[in-house]
Amino acid sequence: MAAVARVSRRALTSFSSSAQPSAFHRTFSAEAAKAAAITPSPDRVKWDYRGQRRIIPLGQWLPKIAVDAYVAPNVVLAGQVTVCDGASVWPGSVLRGDLNKITVGFCSNVQERCVLHAAWSSPTGLPAETSIERFVTIGAYSLLRSCTIEPECIVGQHSILMEGSLVETHAILEAGSVLPPGRRIPTGELWAGNPARFVRTLTHEETLEIPKLAVAINDLSKEYFQEFLPYSTVYLEVEKFKKSLGISI
Amino acid sequence: MGTLGRAIYTVGFWIRETGQAIDRLGSSLQGGYYFKEQLSRHRTLMNVFDKAPVVDKDVFVAPSASIIGDVQVGRGSSIWYGCVLRGDVNNIVVGSGTNIQDNSLVHVAKSNLSGKVLPTIIGDNVTVGHSAVIHGCTVEDEAFVGMGATLLDGVVVEKHAMVAAGSLVRQNTKIPSGEVWAGNPAKFLRKLTDEEIAFISQSATNYTNLAQVHAAENVKSFDEIEFEKALRKKFAHKDEEYDSMLGVVREIPPELILPDNVLPDKAAKDQK
Secondary structure (H helix, E strand, C coil), rough: CCCHHHHHHHHHHHHHHHHHHHHHHCCCCCHHHHHHHHHHEEEEEEECCCCCCCEEEEEECCCEEEECCCEEECEEEEEEECCCCEEECCCCCEEEEEEEEEEEECCCECCCEEEEECCCCCCCCCCCEEEECCCCCCCCEEEEECEEECCEEECCCEEEECCCHHHHHHHCECCEEECCCEEEEEECEEEEECCCCCEEEHHHHEEEHHHHHHHHHHHHHHHHHHCCCCCCCHHHHHHHHHHHHHHCC | HHHHHHHHHHHHHHHHHHHHHHHHHHHHHHHCCCCCCCCCCEECCCCCCCECCCCCCCCCCCCEEEEEEEECCCCCCEECCCEEEEEEEEEEEEEECCCECCCCEEECCCCCCCCCCCCCCCCCCCCEECCCEEEEEEEEECCCCCCCCEECCCEECCCCCCCCCCCCCCCCCCCCCCCCEEEECEEEEEEEEEHHHHHHHHHHHHHHHHHHHHHHCCCCCCHHHHHHHHHHHHCCCHHHHHHHHCCCCCCCHHHCCCCCCCCCHHHHHHHH
């Protein structure tokens, strides 16, 4: 009795959920045509036991990670990316050097969920590579596209630096700031806002704190680095898995 | 030589076994804090009960992306690293030639303050920039959503419109055709020039080509990856300029050559 009620309820919900999208498909007739035009491939992999590779070489370009740099296993480095000594790239970041070079300098850190990309050409006409020099802290969730960040800067969380931006030495960008294309932040100043505007100059003490922050995050990244073995032991799991499925190793 | 080879192989095997035993010893020393590495259970295309994603065969879906629920993706589109397209409470339709760049989020709303429930519809040849958040919106063909933009419920971005980087577009805003809206909250900034409109469709094409390269790379098997590693090592020290000075013409193995239409410079040269 209860089973019948359950089955009928399930049938009802599936009917209603299928009725709704079809109503939408009738109003947006273009969508109906599109739905018919999609040909899914039966070979598409829905689940890959390997997960996402961290280093994605493209053609001849191979991303290079220094031996003592901490790059989280979650990160995607693709194309021409160089992560220098002492640098750290925290989980969730994507560094896509497919059109141009990306460099993360000595003791710099790119925090969680950042996206660093390099456009093919910059509106300023200068080389459009994204280069982050030494002792720079890029706050979490930032987006950097073809910008140059000179030594010893801090870029706040959730900031967006567009093509051709230049952040000069000892500058600090507050969280949430958006730099329009080609914007230059002069030395030793604090900028904030969307679009970024000048707030005040930094005192000398604050300027000294900037590399200290980068070094502190470097120390923290060393702790994370120690958690990982130089080579993953997941191959044992793969062998077990394949044995259980009867696939020869 | 056969027996010597076998002997070395066996010794190598003993060393590996010893290594694994020492690894087990070390793990037992770590005791409660021992971390056992597991296979990745991340599912790129995931069903939520009966709602399954329908993705065309030409689409590049990055392995770290998540396409969940009732999502349709048309041909030539690309879903880049770290994206999440969650069609769990309503449906998402992504057209053809569209690119949803890294770390973006496309979601739909089930219940809304105003009571309307909207599917998310993204048209053809749309460029959605890095880390954009699109929630229950309609983005028409050849529009451009800048990176870091947040589009809230009910927003309609019309054809050839641009949402600038970092903007927050409030609920039910309609962004008319050919205009650039920016800021938080998003307001009209300026009109798009014809050059910029042409650039939008060009960028969508560039991305489709780039996506094919990434797709080919991500799908490689272990053997192919190892083989290319060896090839790259071999070619690491060979500089084209030096070779041309010597009069040597060295051929880069075909596996290591990127297709010409990826880099815009080369594509332009080809067209000439």
